[in-house]
Amino acid sequence: MKKKVNVVFYSRTGITRRVAEKIFSWLSKKMEVGITEIKPKVNYPYFVWLFLSFLPKVGVKVDCEPIDGNLVVLCFPKWTINCPPITRFLQRNDLSEKKLIIVISYGGFGEKQYGYNYRKEIEKKCKEVKGVFLIKRSNILKEKEEFEHLIQEIAKLVENELEKTGGYPPPS
Numbered sequence: 001m002k003k004k005v006n007v008v009f010y011s012r013t014g015i016t017r018r019v020a021e022k023i024f025s026w027l028s029k030k031m032e033v034g035i036t037e038i039k040p041k042v043n044y045p046y047f048v049w050l051f052l053s054f055l056p057k058v059g060v061k062v063d064c065e066p067i068d069g070n071l072v073v074l075c076f077p078k079w080t081i082n083c084p085p086i087t088r089f090l091q092r093n094d095l096s097e098k099k100l101i102i103v104i105s106y107g108g109f110g111e112k113q114y115g116y117n118y119r120k121e122i123e124k125k126c127k128e129v130k131g132v133f134l135i136k137r138s139n140i141l142k143e144k145e146e147f148e149h150l151i152q153e154i155a156k157l158v159e160n161e162l163e164k165t166g167g168y169p170p171p172s
């Protein structure tokens with residue numbers, strides 16, 4: 001069955017993976033959903049990633065399964081001004097028919113501007129951005145209430161969106 005929702009994520013140290021997997025498990029209780037990892041072809045050391053994260057619009061080669069759904073929850077970390085695996089994903093995929101929800105995990109600073117900038121960039125490439133959610137690493141690691149609430153908010157947004165467009169197939 002064609003999936004209507006895809007959770008797509010990039011995670012270097014596993015924090016964003018936790019977020020993506022939690023969203024996936026919430027959604028899978030109610031609907032058919034897929035989860036897809038964006039994997040850089042080369043796993044550079046931290047200092048190379050840090051250097052690249054200062055360069056605007058630079059991507060790196062990635063492996064990623066095709067995205068078949070028309071609603072995508074895209075999860076990635078806050079990296080200085082640029083997360084190259086995500087930038088490449090955005091450059092290489094046709095998102096023109098898709099609506100996106102952006103979910104960003106961050107350490108502790110600069111997340112609002114980063115979220116705003118990626119939103120603007122993604123808006124140019126997709127049908128619509130339905131929301132941007134920012135989640136602090138410490139809240140994720142400590143499984144804080146805020147984290148739980150945010151996941152529920154994201155799940156609700158997905159459900160509302162799919163209901164507007166004629167419901168969703170249940171999990172098989």
Ligand SMILES: Cc1cc2nc3c(=O)[nH]c(=O)nc-3n(C[C@H](O)[C@H](O)[C@H](O)COP(=O)(O)O)c2cc1C
Pocket residue numbers: 010011012013014015016017049050051053076077078079080081105106107108109110111137
């Ligand atoms: C290259 C690099 C740059 C980063 N820049 C920032 C930053 O500017 N602000 C911030 O709050 N966190 C920054 N972080 C921390 C990550 O956003 C944070 O640890 C995130 O939750 C990691 O997610 P991951 O485990 O899925 O890779 C940076 C991490 C890396 C590796």
